[in-house]
Amino acid sequence: MTYALQGKVAVVTGGAxxxxxxxxxxxxxxxxRLVIADINEDLAKTVAEGIEGAISAxxxxxxxxxxxxxxxxIEREFGPVDILVCSAGIIQPPSPPEELSMELWDRVVAVDQRGVYVSCLCFGRRMAKRGSGAIVNIASVTSFRSVPLHAYAPAKAxxxxxxxxxxxxxxxxxxxxxxIAPGYVLTPALQKMVDAGLRNPALLEANSALxxxxxxxxxxxxCAFLASDQASAITGVTLPVDCGWLVATPWNTYGGVRPKRD
Ligand SMILES: NC(=O)c1ccc[n+]([C@@H]2O[C@H](COP(=O)([O-])OP(=O)(O)OC[C@H]3O[C@@H](n4cnc5c(N)ncnc54)[C@H](O)[C@@H]3O)[C@@H](O)[C@H]2O)c1
Structure with missing residues (x-):
């Protein structure tokens, strides 16, 4: 499947x-044509170098x-932005509120909530003025479920x-x-949490339908589908891409999802 994104300018925050x-x-x-925009300048540059025609910022x-x-x-030097993907984000340990510092709470909300809004505002208002554009925000399954992440989950909601x-x-x-509401994806951020003993990969796998x-x-x-014209009638949705974590977790009340049929 190929989407017709030839020549479209796409900015990915957290693209490094x-x-x-x-x-x-x-x-x-x-x-x-990609712009890799990230707080980690060196990593953004490395990722951009691996993608033909991409630049980093x-x-x-x-x-x-x-x-x-x-x-x-970007608009001046690279052209009008057609696609914005807001992926910049940070995660947190599952601390009880009594132990979660307000400094960390503020930081998570600043990046994960305010940062997405500011990115949408700055790029989206230019798209709106021009009359076209597609934005894909990376939310989370925790946008829709209660988990012990007292800054992250409300920010993702x-x-x-x-x-x-x-x-x-x-x-x-x-x-x-x-x-997009991803389920658990073994990225460098999640791997760090696993390494620190703050997430259990076996449970992350076991609690999804798949x-x-x-x-x-x-x-x-x-993301490519939602950014493309193939999704021309789709707007305002947050699509779970979660191996069925959202649908399977309530089954724990009934003994968990059923085993593979013989
Ligand atoms: N990994 C998962 O299981 C998972 C699940 C659901 C949602 N998400 C979301 O996906 C997105 C990407 O997460 P990831 O797991 O790929 O993490 P990651 O740490 O691998 O990538 C996040 C990127 O965001 C950048 N970033 C952090 N703060 C920034 C800031 N203030 N400004 C610009 N860039 C900044 C980091 O430098 C990094 O390159 C996040 O929004 C995260 O909440 C991840």
């Missing part, structure tokens, strides 16, 4: 690692001034909510805004 880097590579494989999504300046520079509100806001202006974690390129394929 994990899901963002996978989305960038996949969009490029469908013909898009330093971006801290918590800074409105920096994001606005980058949107203006806000990402699903702002995906819906911005879709309604800019729909008549030709901008589609969608989200009995496994999600591959990065499975999220990236959904």
């Amino acid at each position: 690692s994990g899901i963002g880097a996978a989305c960038a590579r996949t969009l490029a494989s469908h013909g898009a 330093k971006l801290d999504v918590t800074s409105e001034a920096e994001t606005e300046a980058l949107a203006a520079t 806000a990402v699903a909510s702002m995906t819906a509100t911005l879709a309604s806001e800019w729909g008549r202006s030709g901008v589609r805004v969608n989200g 009995g496994r974690m999600v591959e990065m390129d499975e999220v990236a394929k959904a």
